Amino acid sequence: MTVKTLSGHNCCMNFASDNAAPVAPEILDALARENTGFAIGYGNDGTTSRVERQFSELFERDVAVFLVATGTAANALALAHLSPPWGAVFCHAEAHIATDECGAPEFFGSGLKLVGLPGAGRKIAVSALEEALQRAWGGPHHVTPAVLSLTQATEAGTVYQRDEIARLVAAARARGMLVHMDGARFANALERLGLTPAEATWRVGVDVLSFGATKGGAMAAEAVVFFDPGRAAGMSERRKRGGHLISKHRFLAVQIEAFLSDNLWRNLARRANHMADRLAVRLATVGCPPIWPVEANLIFVVIRREIHKRLQEAGATYYVMDSESLPQTLAVDRDCLLVRLVTSFATTEADIDRFVVIAQG
Amino acid sequence: MTVKTLSGHNCCMNFASDNAAPVAPEILDALARENTGFAIGYGNDGTTSRVERQFSELFERDVAVFLVATGTAANALALAHLSPPWGAVFCHAEAHIATDECGAPEFFGSGLKLVGLPGAGRKIAVSALEEALQRAWGGPHHVTPAVLSLTQATEAGTVYQRDEIARLVAAARARGMLVHMDGARFANALERLGLTPAEATWRVGVDVLSFGATKGGAMAAEAVVFFDPGRAAGMSERRKRGGHLISKHRFLAVQIEAFLSDNLWRNLARRANHMADRLAVRLATVGCPPIWPVEANLIFVVIRREIHKRLQEAGATYYVMDSESLPQTLAVDRDCLLVRLVTSFATTEADIDRFVVIAQG
Amino acid sequence: MTVKTLSGHNCCMNFASDNAAPVAPEILDALARENTGFAIGYGNDGTTSRVERQFSELFERDVAVFLVATGTAANALALAHLSPPWGAVFCHAEAHIATDECGAPEFFGSGLKLVGLPGAGRKIAVSALEEALQRAWGGPHHVTPAVLSLTQATEAGTVYQRDEIARLVAAARARGMLVHMDGARFANALERLGLTPAEATWRVGVDVLSFGATKGGAMAAEAVVFFDPGRAAGMSERRKRGGHLISKHRFLAVQIEAFLSDNLWRNLARRANHMADRLAVRLATVGCPPIWPVEANLIFVVIRREIHKRLQEAGATYYVMDSESLPQTLAVDRDCLLVRLVTSFATTEADIDRFVVIAQG
């Protein structure tokens, strides 16, 4: 399922994406404070060192951290580092890495292969992974299962429960695979799960995390976190030759520092999730219940075309999705559209209430 | 569906693969005749020039030809040349390029993406292609539909009819895609279709053909044929840097020359097809009808485990296939196995008759 | 010649690099002003559109512009777009793309080859290019001359004069090559040359410019400018799959917008150049004349080890360079060191005056 058309204008009631939101004021303030004097470039500055320590504390173990400016870079660099070129990366058939990164993992991974798996709410079904792994894999003719990549939270706004991850990881580990987590919306998932960062990642078998900050409120800042620093050998070179080593690195680091300080990242995610919950509940009351559980900050609902028209005219912004790849049970009537609504820390209750009122007609 | 285990010993009744067959005597003789005196290397010899002319005559138009030693090289070089790195190559989900080349197309294509499509008998269903093309494609977020790759004959031993190709090509052309044909068993398909080489390729919209000779009787010789020579600019460099420019090139060329001379390639394919037909008919009479139409030189049948045991003990050689990816309607009983039987020019009627007698018990 | 060790501490008298400087206040202010409300991501926002128009006006023709966060990304994406994988990119043997990008051009260019040429002051000597082009090039055995890449200003702080560029371009064009300019310090060069942006680029034969802003005062912003927009087809996909499409793109664009507005970029460069001139003149008076003409914001001088010790103790920061690759005529005495001093818009006269006083002893 992929974004097809953007309806509406850029104004209030903007549910297009969490990357349409501005930068959290605390992060912008931190950027301004950082802007004094000189600092050696390329990550050898004090702010970057502090951020590295922050991550180790956050995850309760020594980790290796590589900051980059985009989530696509974080994912592609991580996967290329975990898989040989002849490796297979198992992911959901509609994972961001499979459908929305224009082949970045394949490019960085010298032609590694993504194997798309089915599963409701864009969560890989354990049975689907197990079944796929029973096919013929391995060299020299077939690519070798190398990495399981889980998106947490998923692009459907659902969240893998700890035991779901554990079972998927067990199947992967049994085949010698490593585990990557695309955490562009990791904070949103964490808020819902009530787990510590460690419990939600390496304690349940995740080897490398793409830790997202941009969608959560930063300007352009993501981190690749290796829970086993030994596995990160060469990653510094990989990042550089990918063009992803920022020269004035302190301004990248300080975004993450502010994001992780004073629980800002969790507070911002909580706000976004809360707004999604509110929107979901309200939409249900007007006959538009979300088609998947709302567990993060994305909502997928089916609305009638006339409602869509009203919302557009009122200036609401959101994406109409391709509904053809939905399972039969969720088939969308011709008079209806599947739309995606994304909330963020910047979404207000007024946005939601107005949206629902207009939808209600 | 992929090969799982090889049963039996290497002896007569060898149905393992057409690449388990020896070299056609005519081709070996040609190699011996070629082995006199000196000849300039890297394809600048007279034999290579003659082969290039042969292909132009065969296809009734000027073509650009690049000889290589393997089918994987032919396919991967061709696809890399037709698709940008951010392109999508649409193929059957179980096409050789997708499942049995260890990611060669992705490697040569700098991370291009193969999109696997369903279809009975490993032929892409027209509806599946049309549906897939309606999803969101194109830059910058999604890869761009670039190539349709058809396998003719397929690995299931089926053959695309001309009108099937025409419809698939029409759908692809409508999206600006080019068309590649993996013709590892092109001769086998041609024999069945009763078409000229031109009719079976560029006249129905094929842009580039991987023309196979190895499975048909050569030692190690394939050709990439560009029906529009202008499209081949740079292909010579691509082949060289892929390590696929043979230095004593005349010995590669002479295999093809002999293969194409005196209708040898068609005669060898006819023999292989004929043997497959005979085997299919005979097996049907003993209650083991092929699960797909036998249109080339491959037969897929479901046999009882006890029959399999008998055949193995008698020294028959063939592959037991993974039956899990078969459609529900073809589900294989637990007491049974799905086996693949491949005939070649070297298969004898005695091989077949003995095989069927043993199977019959 | 490459950076070997960083001497001194991070304090005033920081001449380590122009990327050790902070962000120009005007650009930080612009970031803050941009941070209101929602804006569609990935470059589809209004600020980005305005920047695209700014570039077309600046260069007096329609151009295609792609913003990225690093200079390495700008260079590598540009070169990969201009050269086939079997192409040769001719550059100075010590150009940034050849020595300081960890192989990024080769990675993005699927293994293209950089051919390093000699020349004083890190400017390619015309004769060196002409001589190199007379060797055997071209397929299938040899890579094909594809791109000439000029660094303007060079990492030695020198500037190609218009006629020098014209002669190099003529030699390249005669072989069908395209011309890339690495303009990480383009503004510094322009200030020195007294040419319009158009005169310094496409009017003298440059096809694609990596336009730098970061070293000039931005936080992390560079632009790849195609003077022939038709040549940019596919570049959007290339950028995305390189992980270089920033999601909250308006914050990348606004840096450039502020940089280009009110002549800020020229003023910042003029300041940096002026500081370099002052430093050069003053150092000459104390017996340390620069070894190359000071035409941008970098100065290379040979100083005695005792002076170096004094400067370090006083807290000056700069790099000691590898002097072994210097030409014989510039051989450095054992008691001396070759040091690189970089000025920026943030350098003050006080920095310089104090530095020279300490050097003088």
Added chain:
Amino acid sequence: MTVKTLSGHNCCMNFASDNAAPVAPEILDALARENTGFAIGYGNDGTTSRVERQFSELFERDVAVFLVATGTAANALALAHLSPPWGAVFCHAEAHIATDECGAPEFFGSGLKLVGLPGAGRKIAVSALEEALQRAWGGPHHVTPAVLSLTQATEAGTVYQRDEIARLVAAARARGMLVHMDGARFANALERLGLTPAEATWRVGVDVLSFGATKGGAMAAEAVVFFDPGRAAGMSERRKRGGHLISKHRFLAVQIEAFLSDNLWRNLARRANHMADRLAVRLATVGCPPIWPVEANLIFVVIRREIHKRLQEAGATYYVMDSESLPQTLAVDRDCLLVRLVTSFATTEADIDRFVVIAQG
């Protein structure tokens, strides 16, 4: 120095290249003998197993062997396996891998970088390697010294002595580099050195050898030999996805088997070397001494244009070389040409004697 033009016709007195020679009759016979019955493909046949054992015996240790059809494939696959993408491969500036493989090592190595070093007779000077290694290398900004690649014998027809290799290897090992030997003409070197295969390779520190057979008399057969089989993990997959796994593999293996049997390979090389010696001695007597020591089967001589004209008219075939990259001390007069003469097992004394007579005029 690269080949510029091929003079003469294809007839006797063919000194164009050892790959212009035919196949040794013993090898062609072996191919014919192999052509009986069926054999499982892709290297799982008995002939291949025997060849693997042959190599282990030859080198007096367990080795891992991968057969391919071209020397470019052998080199590129080996280097890609030994170096990370951000690695530097140090080789002679005019090594085959650097100048004649159209970027194959860079392509297979995902953009690794070849660093060309000087040295007389195309042998890397130890001092040149030591000096180069003292420059700034290593991540994240610079590529990391990863592999030293020695060509044995060189394209100049010279041979590294054991102690020369030892000193180069020592310098490389001190930087953690691995050592590759391009042995396209390994047999020729071995004949000259009077060493065992083990002494000439792993005992002196070579990690991986590209073992050539094609130039020595095979049709199309080379072997990548890993002296530490543990280092070969994944190589099978790398070969397959490179399109270099031959399906009817027995016909590749049997060429090597025959080549290594009954000392054929050594005898063929001895013949070629002997012919080169004879040609060198005879040419010296007519005033055309080779410019480099003749230690293998290649001779470089400077001849007057009028002699060249006579030789061409008489039908001699050889390459005129680019003499511009020769060191000053070897500068070629305008009336003269630098030509390369290559002998092979198929060269006859009559060829040589006639050639010299004509040259003498």
